[in-house]
Amino acid sequence: MRNFDIVHPSSWAEALGLLSGGDEGTRAFSGGTALMLMMKSGFYAPTRLIHLGALEARCSFIEATADGGLLIGAAATLSSVEASPVVQRSAPVIAQAMKKLANVRVRNVARVGGALAHGDPHMDLPPILAALGGEVLLCGPDGERTCPVESFYTGYLETRLSQGELITGVRLPPQAGWRSAYVKCTTRAADDWPTVGVAVSLRVVSGAIADARIMVGAATERLTRLTSAEAALRLGAPDAATFARAADAAAQEAVTVDSASGSAGYKTELLRVYVRRTLAEALLNGAVQ
Amino acid sequence: MKHHDIMPAGQVGRSVPRLEGRQKVTGRAAYTHNLVLPGMLHAKVFRSTIPHGRILSIDTSAAAAVEGVHRVVTGEDLRAIVAEPYFGPAFHDQPALALDKVRHIGEPVAVVLAEDPYIAAEAARLIVATYEELDAVFDEVEAMTSSAIVHDVLKPAGTFPDLKHLVGKRDTNIALDYQLRRGDVDAAFASADHVYEHEFKSQQVMHTPLEPMVSLAAPDGDGLLIHTASQSPSFVRIEIARLLGWPENRVRVKVPYLGGGFGAKLYIKLEALVAILALMVKRPVKLSLTMEEQFFTITKHACTFRIKSAVSSEGRVTGRRCEVYWNGGAYADIGPRVTQKSGFTAPGPYDIENVSIDSYALYTNRPPAGALRGFGIPQLVWAYESHSDMIARDLGLDPVEFRRKNILREGRPHATGTLMHDAEIEGVLEKIAERMNWSAPFDRGEGHIKRGRGIAIAFKASISPTTSVAIVTIAADGCASLAISTVDMGQASDTAMAQILAEVLGLATEDIKVIHPDTDVTPYDMATLGSRSTFHMGHAVRLAGEHARRQLDELAVSLGYAPGAAYAPRDLFKKKYGMQAGNIVGVGSYIPDYTSPAPKTGLSDNITPFWMIGGTGVEIEIDTQTGAIKVLKLINAADLGLPLNPKIVETQLSGAALMQYGFTLFENMLFDEGQLTNGSLADYKIPGLNDIPPVIENHIVDARQTTGPFGAKGVGESATFGVSPAIANAIHDAVGVRLTELPLTPESIFNALRAAKSQAGKA
Numbered sequence A: 001m002r003n004f005d006i007v008h009p010s011s012w013a014e015a016l017g018l019l020s021g022g023d024e025g026t027r028a029f030s031g032g033t034a035l036m037l038m039m040k041s042g043f044y045a046p047t048r049l050i051h052l053g054a055l056e057a058r059c060s061f062i063e064a065t066a067d068g069g070l071l072i073g074a075a076a077t078l079s080s081v082e083a084s085p086v087v088q089r090s091a092p093v094i095a096q097a098m099k100k101l102a103n104v105r106v107r108n109v110a111r112v113g114g115a116l117a118h119g120d121p122h123m124d125l126p127p128i129l130a131a132l133g134g135e136v137l138l139c140g141p142d143g144e145r146t147c148p149v150e151s152f153y154t155g156y157l158e159t160r161l162s163q164g165e166l167i168t169g170v171r172l173p174p175q176a177g178w179r180s181a182y183v184k185c186t187t188r189a190a191d192d193w194p195t196v197g198v199a200v201s202l203r204v205v206s207g208a209i210a211d212a213r214i215m216v217g218a219a220t221e222r223l224t225r226l227t228s229a230e231a232a233l234r235l236g237a238p239d240a241a242t243f244a245r246a247a248d249a250a251a252q253e254a255v256t257v258d259s260a261s262g263s264a265g266y267k268t269e270l271l272r273v274y275v276r277r278t279l280a281e282a283l284l285n286g287a288v289q
Numbered sequence B: 001m002k003h004h005d006i007m008p009a010g011q012v013g014r015s016v017p018r019l020e021g022r023q024k025v026t027g028r029a030a031y032t033h034n035l036v037l038p039g040m041l042h043a044k045v046f047r048s049t050i051p052h053g054r055i056l057s058i059d060t061s062a063a064a065a066v067e068g069v070h071r072v073v074t075g076e077d078l079r080a081i082v083a084e085p086y087f088g089p090a091f092h093d094q095p096a097l098a099l100d101k102v103r104h105i106g107e108p109v110a111v112v113l114a115e116d117p118y119i120a121a122e123a124a125r126l127i128v129a130t131y132e133e134l135d136a137v138f139d140e141v142e143a144m145t146s147s148a149i150v151h152d153v154l155k156p157a158g159t160f161p162d163l164k165h166l167v168g169k170r171d172t173n174i175a176l177d178y179q180l181r182r183g184d185v186d187a188a189f190a191s192a193d194h195v196y197e198h199e200f201k202s203q204q205v206m207h208t209p210l211e212p213m214v215s216l217a218a219p220d221g222d223g224l225l226i227h228t229a230s231q232s233p234s235f236v237r238i239e240i241a242r243l244l245g246w247p248e249n250r251v252r253v254k255v256p257y258l259g260g261g262f263g264a265k266l267y268i269k270l271e272a273l274v275a276i277l278a279l280m281v282k283r284p285v286k287l288s289l290t291m292e293e294q295f296f297t298i299t300k301h302a303c304t305f306r307i308k309s310a311v312s313s314e315g316r317v318t319g320r321r322c323e324v325y326w327n328g329g330a331y332a333d334i335g336p337r338v339t340q341k342s343g344f345t346a347p348g349p350y351d352i353e354n355v356s357i358d359s360y361a362l363y364t365n366r367p368p369a370g371a372l373r374g375f376g377i378p379q380l381v382w383a384y385e386s387h388s389d390m391i392a393r394d395l396g397l398d399p400v401e402f403r404r405k406n407i408l409r410e411g412r413p414h415a416t417g418t419l420m421h422d423a424e425i426e427g428v429l430e431k432i433a434e435r436m437n438w439s440a441p442f443d444r445g446e447g448h449i450k451r452g453r454g455i456a457i458a459f460k461a462s463i464s465p466t467t468s469v470a471i472v473t474i475a476a477d478g479c480a481s482l483a484i485s486t487v488d489m490g491q492a493s494d495t496a497m498a499q500i501l502a503e504v505l506g507l508a509t510e511d512i513k514v515i516h517p518d519t520d521v522t523p524y525d526m527a528t529l530g531s532r533s534t535f536h537m538g539h540a541v542r543l544a545g546e547h548a549r550r551q552l553d554e555l556a557v558s559l560g561y562a563p564g565a566a567y568a569p570r571d572l573f574k575k576k577y578g579m580q581a582g583n584i585v586g587v588g589s590y591i592p593d594y595t596s597p598a599p600k601t602g603l604s605d606n607i608t609p610f611w612m613i614g615g616t617g618v619e620i621e622i623d624t625q626t627g628a629i630k631v632l633k634l635i636n637a638a639d640l641g642l643p644l645n646p647k648i649v650e651t652q653l654s655g656a657a658l659m660q661y662g663f664t665l666f667e668n669m670l671f672d673e674g675q676l677t678n679g680s681l682a683d684y685k686i687p688g689l690n691d692i693p694p695v696i697e698n699h700i701v702d703a704r705q706t707t708g709p710f711g712a713k714g715v716g717e718s719a720t721f722g723v724s725p726a727i728a729n730a731i732h733d734a735v736g737v738r739l740t741e742l743p744l745t746p747e748s749i750f751n752a753l754r755a756a757k758s759q760a761g762k763a
């Protein structure tokens, strides 16, 4: 690891200014839990890191929006999200998933911005936030914009973040009436990266599934929405037969990849099982009020 | 407890808390990693990127030009200090840096020295080597016949008496072929009611000590001082002195606490390189490996074991043929001893008239393999205890009953001809059966969750013949210090040895000072390995204590005390010297009797000073939809003689079992053409707290090692033995599929279930 500078901006504008040089060696640093590993392995050698943790005072908010949705600042640590009563009330699936996300030491320093920006398909937050219909809030040289979480990832460690842009937060639409669940499975040690992660959100109206979002992570090269599985659910009764049809559609649709934690073929079979189980769990979890 | 009557002072047999516990948990214990010396240079190794090839060129110019780099060194440069810089315990086959050839990916080829370790690491990336690639061989069975030859010349070391006969086979990859012939195995097969033959494979894995390997050498007058995280300071001194052509006393080796060893830090590893570098640059040189670099340094043998048994219709095993192939990687390290010492136990703890064993240590183009907790035994037990259940199931016999029919009992000859004594194979088997409630009905689960249970038992011989020496110094105030070269690497040897000495001298364990290995001060010990310290060093410490005690008694009599009268040692010194002055020094040296196996037949009437017996029973649950496996109950039992410290024994049992648990369920070094593809702890998973079975029991079987110090013997490995086959046997019990390759992953269970289903569909 070579020497590098670390700078502490006091505003997003200042942070953007520091990034504007277009220098490959300059990069945002939020909790550093992913970045330090890349630096240690020689995968990335920075010359200057922009410490976004310095914006904590103004950008770690976690608040309910007027329409009943949720707004989380990029500098919020994962543990603050986990402990937030607002999150527990309006999107309990996030708080539950946190318990099994890395470990308390990582959660105490990793921040929502880093968790969204990193782009490793094994991460837990992106599929959950995508299933909840979340949007990434971005700011850059050309101003602010948003991008749905579900389409934010373009490949392994690749996102729609443009050069010079930063994530300022994430916004969720109102969750009332939605039932959600996230289930991941590991095939080696219990605290391994997941082999498959499935996040679902359902809305059941008069005994039929009115709406559904199903996201898969880990088993695929990037976060993927399983639209044909969703279609298989729509207007069906929320029962085992419908869930099994959706699971088969998911297995048909997802392009799984080989890795040290399992072959693509095995991951497809796991996906089939876990789509079913996650749907059942969402149903059990009940609807957000 | 019943052993108290033979231990009147009550030091031995008491669960004394670890002497070093407080130091460690308060962060005060010093490790080699923390050591910084004035003027010290950091070394970073540049490694081979091809599995087998001739070195054509090494361009170090860009690395040498980096600001802050002191020097860049290649293998040829080392020859200025040591003409033949090859080391190793069995063969002198391993160069401190590659010479002429590279033999595995990750082999050290050059090294950068700099004051800043990060600069050394940056510069090492700039080194460029070119090679003429040679055919490579990776698989141990292919290595038997491969035309790719890893070593053109074989160089037996001749260091250890038990490996004296070692020559290797030129123009092959066979470093050692051990054979045993007992009775007439062909006749047994010819007349058998049933013959069973199976093949089992174990994968290559790593020790993963929390403290990665680290060594630091510093010129010291006309000698050399080596600080190293080593399990074998005496061997390091001898081997460095041999390389340099020096007398042993010019080399001083110091070892503080180790952050785990498990066999990774045995014999000689980084020490030769730092020693030569320090002499070359005349400054202290430190080499600290990263966790990831350890994958290229030492591993556990992958192994293929073909086992064939002749069995009578009543379920008695009458003959057994074992062919074992050990994947030793590019350098022999201690692989030949694994091949032989483990090899002769390959038929298992069973009473079998006719036995034939062929055990081969093979060179391949993988990272070297050496000793790892269990020393080859877990690979063998994996096969023979899976095989046991397969036979029992086929014959419709209960697996425990089948073992009862066949186990080796007191006084019966083992395959080598050595008669079994103090080996509670039966005690271990019955303890597990009892704790598993084996004869009661068993809940087999429901729906897609199926439950099963399995057991396995095993034994291990101690490495022999080996020597331990201890020195006890009594100070004039009556307190005692114990100088030994046993390394406390977390197994609590300091505490156990202090207990023995305290028992002999009538002192409190907590008041004994244990002096850590420093070859200028602490006497010879073969090494801290193979669960040998309790027995060998334990005896040496006992003898040293008794020697000191005798001298004190004689002193008392010479000062006018009646023979046998009580005295306080401090009064003796005061009386003799007129003040608080003087010392009494007690020395103990121990080597057990041993008969080398006859080269042709492998037979010996005294193959080991003691047997370690261990076994495991498990209850598991399988999710048949995903193949996921959950171990609900892990029951370990061992014969370790009388426990010197029951609490420490328990942690050795659970620690050993959990280590093998990782090797059983997921640890696996994956290779693609010799290239390790999961060489980091993000991708090579070891068990964590969340993997630990909800119920673990560790049982000390009622036993006594009549030849051991205070009835004790070693225990560090015994609970590794049975874990893998117990789990495989339980999987079979739960869902009817048999896995013969480790690790037992959910995917392999899932695939086996699928295959069984489609088989059933066809039938």
Ligand SMILES: Cc1cc2nc3c(=O)[nH]c(=O)nc-3n(C[C@H](O)[C@H](O)[C@H](O)COP(=O)(O)OP(=O)(O)OC[C@H]3O[C@@H](n4cnc5c(N)ncnc54)[C@H](O)[C@@H]3O)c2cc1C
Pocket: A027, A028, A029, A030, A031, A032, A033, A034, A035, A036, A052, A074, A100, A101, A102, A103, A106, A109, A110, A111, A112, A113, A114, A115, A116, A117, A118, A122, A123, A124, A125, A161, A165, A166, A167, A168, A192, A193, A194
């Ligand atoms: C031991 C361990 C276990 C883990 N286990 C899990 C797990 O089980 N599940 C899981 O989901 N994750 C896991 N992780 C990953 C962890 O969630 C991520 O490392 C973490 O979320 C990254 O956040 P950070 O703030 O530390 O990001 P950093 O490491 O600081 O940054 C990561 C990347 O994002 C960029 N970046 C950071 N902030 C911004 C921003 N605001 N705008 C634009 N770019 C930005 C950085 O430049 C860098 O490229 C684990 C990590 C570790 C170390």
